[in-house]
Amino acid sequence: MNSHDWTRRTVIGGIATGIITALSGCTGSSNHVFEDVFVEETALVLEFASESPVEQVNVIRPDGELFAERVISAGSSRETIEIGTDYQPGEYEILGLEDGDEHARESIVIEPDVQITDLRLGRNHPEAMYEGASDRVAESEVIVTLENNGTGHEQVTKLSFTGDVPRPTSDDHEGSGIYNTDSDVRSDADSIPISPDEEVTIYSSSRPFLLIDEQVSCSPDTISGEFVTTIETAVRGDNLTETYEIEYTGEDLDNCQIDISS
Structure with missing residues (x-):
């Protein structure tokens, strides 16, 4: 959806x-x-x-x-x-x-027209994570591909997650929530530029799939839900949202398979 x-x-x-x-x-x-x-x-x-x-x-x-x-x-x-x-x-x-x-x-x-064309969980696609990402980071982060189908340049300023994820982005979260791949120190990027007809891949930095609390549950019978990914931009100044179906299957959160679909 x-x-x-x-x-x-x-x-x-x-x-x-x-x-x-x-x-x-x-x-x-x-x-x-x-x-x-x-x-x-x-x-x-x-x-x-x-x-x-x-x-x-x-x-x-x-x-x-x-x-x-x-x-x-x-x-x-x-x-x-x-x-x-x-x-x-x-x-x-x-x-x-x-x-x-x-x-x-x-x-x-x-005018820019940025769309989310792909979203993957790092835990399911560790090979697609940025160079140097640890196993713990890959387990908890999200890989998002964006495409600008418009005629103007855009600046992506924030990436956030709400809904049935282990660690939703809080309203008072500081930073863009986008990992800065150009820095040697783990930090958030100020913004991500994307030109017309360009495709870019960004990585979350807020660890939305860090399984540390009871925000979500995992069961052998599969627990279903949905979450929303939001992209904020500077030029248009409005938000792009995508909603994904999500399933948690396993004995507990320590041994849980997470699958998503749009």
Whole structure:
């Protein structure tokens, strides 16, 4: 069972992106200005027709404010404008100006769309854990694969677990709950960057499957439940949640097989 806690603009943004992708080449050809407009990693890329007359390009944010302006040299075929990792998601307008007058207009939706594509328990897949993870760590942590299907960069800022897990993430938990694989000392990562069309694997650091108390039970007859994995992000500022079915089978928590399914 899957649960995506995105807002309605995800659907609208996805439709708009498809329309823009389909029409951008046609629009550019008809006005002899833009051959293509697209996002590459953290930058907006503008490609001009060879006969383009524009002398300046203004980029307008979704809220209507000026985001950037560039003077275009005669004969230029490409201009790159850095968006960065902290930007306003939504539809951007690109205005091509000649002698101060608008000569062409293009638009593009720049917005991330991060999804959880896979979740595995370290105890069941120790070979998939990060290098140097101890057996105890592998027994208690979770491996999560994320994919950004949007057109903009995103920063994943928190990973948490609630429901029928041995150690749910508490409301006052400090840190991101994401293991920092770039540090020699066990610590949480501040955030995890993910570019458009990129897939990343992250690891929990809060030990949600550390079997130390009676938050859950294990029985030879199998005890079923469900838990929710939540991803928090910086650019969109909302949460992505996925719900998983879980089964505990065994004599006790010390000898328990844990299986999950989505």
